[in-house]
Amino acid sequence: MFPFPLGKDALEAVAAQYGTPFYLYDEKAIRANMRRFTQAFSRFPAFREHFAVKACPNPYMLKLLADEGCGTDCSSLPELVLSERAGIRGELVMFTSNETPAAEYRYAAKLGAIINLDDISHIGFVEQALGAVPELVCFRYNPGPLKTGNAFIGKPEEAKYGLTREQIFAAYADARKRGAKRFGLHTMVASNELHEEYFVETAAMLFELSAELKRALGIRIEFVDLGGGIGIPYRPGDQPVDYERVSLGIRAAYDRTVVPAGLDPLAILWECGRPITGPYGWLVTRAIHEKHIYRDYIGVDASMADLMRPGMYGAYHEVTVAGKESAPKTKVYDVVGSLCENCDKFAVQRALPEIAPGDLLVIHDAGAHGRAMGFNYNAKLRCGELLLREDGSVREIRRRETLDDYFATLDFSGLDSFR
Structure with missing residues (x-):
């Protein structure tokens, strides 16, 4: 668990200025982590991380990562537009979508983005939408039973994504026939995976498939996108993924397969989100109620509408209490929000210090797939986002929602005469 960067007094000052709940991200920690990630993979001829916008779709975050x-x-x-407004265009953008409307392919092409196709039938669809198949195309490979998924993403053969092995060969041949001249290869077979060897095996699988494509079709893959899936240690006792160990393992597979196949230099791409920002973002919320029935409850002013992971699938997030980080954990609580759903819980039967209304609670490892997954059920208004700058100042990078925001898409003009 990455330590929360503000002491109790500093956090109270921020809460007094912006109100709770809010997300806080640590710019200095995110930059340092990104540099570690880049350094680990610098042993390849070309490397680039394509940050998964869905993890934290805020233009300030995209800009600092750029x-x-x-x-x-x-x-x-909208994610393409966010990238564009953050100054990210061309082949710095990977458009990996599924069941995609033609208009979105057209916008991606306008940006010069790499279009990563999810199905063999999409070749003709894109050709019709754009008037031609792009010069550079990428296909998403689904290895099915040839690769084991994990508990978070499920079995590849049950996933809706990607092309089968047989389809992959046919797709590259078809795309080339229709005018494509440059090619990439992509897969995404895990989510929140903590075992380093899993990523080495995935890379080796793509390297071997790239070599087979060259032998069978004479097609040269110029990059492999290893997807995302690198996990973070949400639970006490979990160990973070060692970027250096993953990189060394992938480099060994590269030398074993890519170099002899005549595919060197082959670029390595990632599309990680969770490990880039996840440990360096927190949801801060204030305890406003306590309840003692069959269990002891602490009610906070955030809800599942602000962070749905725990309620949606029982995800674990560490919870600390500002000013009581070292206090003995003498109480057992369910920490809950106000949504009219019994799954609106941030922690269940969790040992914590004694909490009183007014205390600030910090929910850790919420910097990815946190605010991004928010929603408005129960007409809840989503919280804002703050960035802790490297100089210690705090900048609001997304204001909290207002009633006017919630009602903006409703038309009240004819309500009085409606019968």
Whole structure:
């Protein structure tokens, strides 16, 4: 667990200025982590991280990561627009989508993004949408039973994503026939995976497939995108993924397969989100109620609408209490929000210090797939986002929602005469 960067008094000052709940991200820690990630993979002829916009879709986050050499991985029109407004265009953008409308392919092409196709039938669809198949195309490979998934993403053969092995060969041949001249290869077979060897095996699988494509079709893959899936240690006792160990293992596979196949230099791409920002973002919320029935409850002013992971699938997030980080954990609580759903819980039967209304609680490892997954059920208004700058100042990078925001898409003009 990465330590929270503000003491109790400093956090109270921020809460007094912006109100709770809010997300706080640590710019200095994110930059340092991105530099470690880049350094670990610098042993390859070419390397680039395409930050998964879905993890933290905020233009300030994209901009600071672009400063560290990152591109973006997008899966929708708004994510493409966010990238563009953050100054990220061209082949720095990977458009990896599925069941994609033609208009979104057209916008991706306008940006010069790499279009990563999810199905063999999409070749003709894109050709019709754009008037031609792009010069550079990438296909998403689904290895099915040839590769084991993990508990978070499930079995590849049950996933809706990607092309089968047989389809991959047919797809590259078809794309080349229609005018494509440059090619990439992509897969994504795990989520929140903590075992380093899993990523080495995935890379080796793509290297071997690239070599087979060259032998069978004479096609030269110029990059492999290893997807994302690198996990973070949410639970006490979990160990973070060692980037250096992963890189060394992938480099050994590269030398074993890519070099003899005549594919060197082959670029290595990632599309990680969770390990880049996840440990360096926190949801800060205030305890406003306590309840003692069959269990002891602490009610906070955040809800599942602000962070749905625990309620949605029982995800674990460490919870600390500002000013009581070293206090003995003498109480057992369910920490809950106000949503009209019994799964609206941030912690269940969790040993914590004694909490009183007014205490600030910090929910850790919320910097990815946190605010991004927020929603408005129960007409809840989503919280804002703050960035702790390297100089110690705090900048609001997304204001909290207002009633006007919630009602903006409703038309009240004819309500009085409606019968």
